[in-house]
Amino acid sequence: MPTTDRARGRLAALLAPPLLWLVLAYLGSLAVLLLSAFWTTDPFTSDVVRSFTTDNFREILGTPVYRTVALRTLGIAVTVTLLDAALALPVAFFMARVATGRLRRALVVAVLTPLWAGYLVKAYAWRVMLGEHGIVNAALEPFGLRGPGYGVSAVVIVLAYLWLPYMILPVYAALERLPARQLEASADLGAGTLRTLGSVVAPAVRPALLAGSVFTFSLSLGDYLTVQIVGGRTQLLGNVIASQVTLDLPLAAALSAVPVALIVCYLAAVRRAGALDSL
Amino acid sequence: MTEAARAAADAARTTAPHAVRLTGVAKDYGPVRAVNDVELTVHQGEFFSLLGPSGSGKTTLLRLIAGFERPTAGRIALAGRDVTALPPSRRDVHTVFQDYALFPHMTVEQNVAYALTVRGVRKAERLARAREGLATVRLDGYGPRRPAQLSGGQRQRVALARALIDSPGLLLLDEPLGALDLGLRHEMQAELKRIQRATGVTFLLVTHDQEEALTLSDRLAVLDGGRIEQTGPPLEVYDRPASAFVAGFVGTTNLLRDEAAVRVVGAPGTYSIRPERIRIAPPGSVPGPGERCLPGRIAEIAHAGAHTRFTVRLEAGDDRLTVLRQHTARLPEAARTGAAVNLVWDTGDAFAVPG
Numbered sequence: 001m002p003t004t005d006r007a008r009g010r011l012a013a014l015l016a017p018p019l020l021w022l023v024l025a026y027l028g029s030l031a032v033l034l035l036s037a038f039w040t041t042d043p044f045t046s047d048v049v050r051s052f053t054t055d056n057f058r059e060i061l062g063t064p065v066y067r068t069v070a071l072r073t074l075g076i077a078v079t080v081t082l083l084d085a086a087l088a089l090p091v092a093f094f095m096a097r098v099a100t101g102r103l104r105r106a107l108v109v110a111v112l113t114p115l116w117a118g119y120l121v122k123a124y125a126w127r128v129m130l131g132e133h134g135i136v137n138a139a140l141e142p143f144g145l146r147g148p149g150y151g152v153s154a155v156v157i158v159l160a161y162l163w164l165p166y167m168i169l170p171v172y173a174a175l176e177r178l179p180a181r182q183l184e185a186s187a188d189l190g191a192g193t194l195r196t197l198g199s200v201v202a203p204a205v206r207p208a209l210l211a212g213s214v215f216t217f218s219l220s221l222g223d224y225l226t227v228q229i230v231g232g233r234t235q236l237l238g239n240v241i242a243s244q245v246t247l248d249l250p251l252a253a254a255l256s257a258v259p260v261a262l263i264v265c266y267l268a269a270v271r272r273a274g275a276l277d278s279l
Numbered sequence: 280m281t282e283a284a285r286a287a288a289d290a291a292r293t294t295a296p297h298a299v300r301l302t303g304v305a306k307d308y309g310p311v312r313a314v315n316d317v318e319l320t321v322h323q324g325e326f327f328s329l330l331g332p333s334g335s336g337k338t339t340l341l342r343l344i345a346g347f348e349r350p351t352a353g354r355i356a357l358a359g360r361d362v363t364a365l366p367p368s369r370r371d372v373h374t375v376f377q378d379y380a381l382f383p384h385m386t387v388e389q390n391v392a393y394a395l396t397v398r399g400v401r402k403a404e405r406l407a408r409a410r411e412g413l414a415t416v417r418l419d420g421y422g423p424r425r426p427a428q429l430s431g432g433q434r435q436r437v438a439l440a441r442a443l444i445d446s447p448g449l450l451l452l453d454e455p456l457g458a459l460d461l462g463l464r465h466e467m468q469a470e471l472k473r474i475q476r477a478t479g480v481t482f483l484l485v486t487h488d489q490e491e492a493l494t495l496s497d498r499l500a501v502l503d504g505g506r507i508e509q510t511g512p513p514l515e516v517y518d519r520p521a522s523a524f525v526a527g528f529v530g531t532t533n534l535l536r537d538e539a540a541v542r543v544v545g546a547p548g549t550y551s552i553r554p555e556r557i558r559i560a561p562p563g564s565v566p567g568p569g570e571r572c573l574p575g576r577i578a579e580i581a582h583a584g585a586h587t588r589f590t591v592r593l594e595a596g597d598d599r600l601t602v603l604r605q606h607t608a609r610l611p612e613a614a615r616t617g618a619a620v621n622l623v624w625d626t627g628d629a630f631a632v633p634g
Contacts, residue, residue: 181380184347187367188374189394189441199393203384 030260037254048249056254066240070258073237076156077220077262083160084216085209088167095168096175108172111165119162123229126158130230150232158230159220166219167212174208175201210270217266221259296359298323298449298481299344304353306339306505313339315505317353321449321483321498326475328484328492331502332528337485340502341451344483346370358448373442374451377458379434381426381441387413388422391440398445412440415474432463436470443478452484456491468495489529493517501525519630526551526632533557533600535629542596543573544629554603556628559589559614560621572623575600577616589614591622 037056040049060066095107114122127150129135136147148154178201186196224238231239237259244252299321306314314336321327329337342348344355346367355363362370373394381390389396392409400408406422413419416436426434435455442450452471456464472495475482486492492499493513500510501524509521520526523534533552535543544550566572578599579590589602600622614620 179378179380181376181378182382184345184367185374185376185380185382186393187347188345188372190368190397191393192368195397199396200382203382 033253034257036250037257039250039253041248041250046247056251057257059251060254060258065235066255069235069237069240072152072234073221073259074262076152076159076236077217079156080159080163080220081213081216083156084164084167085213087160087164088171088212089205089209092168092171092175095172096178111168111172115165120225120229122162123158123226126154126161127229130154130157150230152231152234154230154232155227155234155236158226159223160216162226163216163219166215167209170208170212171205174205178204206273210273214267214270218259218263221262296323297321297356298325298358299327299483300356300359301340301344302354302356304340304343304350304355306336306343306348307351313505314343314350317505317507319500319507319510321481323358324479324481326472326482326484326495326497328486328496328499329502330486330489330492330499330529332487335502336505337487337502338453339505341374341453341483341485344449345372345374345451371448372451373445373447373449374453375435375438375442375455377454379426379438381434381437383426385425386422387418387424387426387429387437390426390437391422391444393441394445408444409440412444413437415443415477416440416470431458432467435459435467439471439474443474443480446478446480449481449483452482454486455484456486456488464491471495493529501529503528520551520632523549523551523632531601531603534632535598539596539598543593543598543600545571548631549633550629551632552600552624552629554588554601555586556624557600557602558623559591559602559604560623562619562621564621564623566623569626570623571626571629572621574619574621577614577618577620580614580616591620593622 036048038052038054040051040053040055041047042049091107091111095104095111099107130147130150131137132149134147140147148157182200183196186200191199222238224236224242227234227236227239237255241252241255244255297320299319301317301319304314304317304319305312317336317340319340329340331337339348343350344357346362346365346369350363353363354361357370357372382393385393388406388409391412392400392405395405395408410419410422413422416439418433418436418440421429421433421437426437429437435458438455455471456467459467468491471482471484484492484495496513498510498512499516501508501516503524509516509525516525517530520529520532523536526532527534531554533554535550535552537547537549540550541547544552560572562574564572573593573595575591575593577589578592581588581590584606586603586605589604591600591602592598593600602622
């Protein structure tokens with residue numbers, strides 16, 4: 001029918017630019033990245049040589065340092081995600097089910113505002129706080145304790161701080177959507193607080209936790225600035241890639257395929273758990 | 280069972296404590312008194328309704344009994360046990376919520392069995408009893424579905440089965456039929472009555488629908504402004520309302536005050552005449568003994584299905600009376616808008632109401 005043809009034409013015209021952008025600029029660059037991972041460099045000029053080889057991947061898998069760095073990065077991403085989940089649950093619960101009116105709005109603003117502040121500013125603020133004469137050491141001194149200093153712990157703390165809003169917001173939204181009647185129904189049928197938390201609240205929050213963890217996990221895997229600022233000599237995938245970009249671009253591309261592969265695996269696992277349905 | 284044991288059981292039944300006993304119960308929300316000094320007794324096995332307009336405090340009263348709210352003053356006893364300080368989980372009461380409040384992530388079966396799961400009943404027994412409960416509400420085979428896959432009426436039945444699973448001492452129903460359309464509502468009313476009889480559980484229904492309260496209840500209480508205006512069997516409340524509010528809220532009525540009462544009824548005070556008690560007679564008809572007869576003109580005729588509602592303006596004083604006649608009732612040929620008629624009723628049908 002001519003009308004549907006015309007409607008189809010209009011739809012195509014409407015969708016073509018964003019689709020083109022998505023395919024060419026977004027997926028295209030990923031494809032080029034993956035492709036260049038199979039290229040190599042001239043050892044004398046450092047120029048990229050476009051001949052197919054799997055040497056880069058062999059080098060990554062065969063070199064213990066890369067394996068250690070990859071595992072360390074994965075460990076930090078997992079720790080940051082768990083830490084954020086543990087912090088976000090009580091905060092989101094308080095925001096959604098205890099605080100009301102003005103206090104609740106103030107808390108939402110307090111959670112959102114740091115997202116607008118510059119990433120570098122926040123990371124450097126932590127550098128100052130965690131430094132030798134920083135506020136953390138000053139505060140712990142009376143108890144005979146010292147802060148973690150620069151290193152893996154500092155990276156975990158700062159990343160957990162940076163990505164916390166991405167975990168709080170979905171959990172808060174899920175808890176706010178949970179009807180009070182369902183909590184009452186659970187109590188009415190004989191359930192205590194713990195049972196209600198486990199049987200009614202947890203299932204409602206689980207997809208939100210998984211959705212938030214997609215952010216905290218993938219953002220932690222890809223981060224390379226925080227570790228430079230508060231990580232001391234710690235090496236993560238991000239800064240190994242950054243340091244290889246100018247020396248050996250194909251190797252850097254092959255290295256960056258590692259977090260991409262990890263995230264794809266994670267997304268597949270989360271998808272199977274059904275968390276992406278509500279995203 | 281020995282003779283003595285049977286006698287003891289009989290004695291226990293007759294002297295069984297009341298299912299619900301409220302003494303001096305009040306509930307304040309800030310400066311607003313939602314429930315005011317309520318005394319209420321519900322007998323074991325009774326179908327009792329709390330009837331009132333929105334804001335009358337009936338839902339607050341139900342939430343106080345369930346334990347979701349704590350009273351500002353007064354005591355709440357269930358089956359002879361003071362539960363005023365106990366949380367909902369420790370009261371032998373289950374609630375059917377207005378929006379059903381089914382758990383969306385659980386199957387119908389898991390929803391129904393929830394109270395048993397909480398108490399740690401074995402899985403096999405849990406499932407068997409959930410199936411039994413679903414059969415009681417005529418939802419056999421729906422166990423593996425999710426609440427989202429059910430219609431409103433089916434969800435309602437699941438909520439009912441879930442609340443009845445461990446035969447609580449008292450079942451609270453918070454406007455359970457409010458979300459259903461008319462046909463389904465009538466069907467579910469009959470179902471509620473049947474299930475209440477079959478289980479013998481005491482039902483306490485909160486509703487604003489006077490017809491629902493009148494048809495379902497053994498007894499009912501009419502609430503207004505946080506107070507109980509009248510408690511009694513439906514017919515008694517309908518025929519002998521204890522206040523002008525009850526007369527107006529339970530069924531429709533012609534309420535006549537002061538001078539209007541003098542003109543229409545022939546005595547000062549507040550009087551109520553039910554519209555279905557008034558007959559329409561041809562003009563100039565003579566009243567029989569014990570009848571009152573007043574001339575007027577038909578101002579309006581509204582056909583409402585099984586009956587017809589006439590609004591008649593009386594000649595003396597411009598008072599308007601509503602008259603309800605069955606469709607089958609014989610009416611004077613000339614009963615159309617603007618026609619002169621006589622209104623006739625037994626003097627006993629105009630009864631004085633306090634206030």
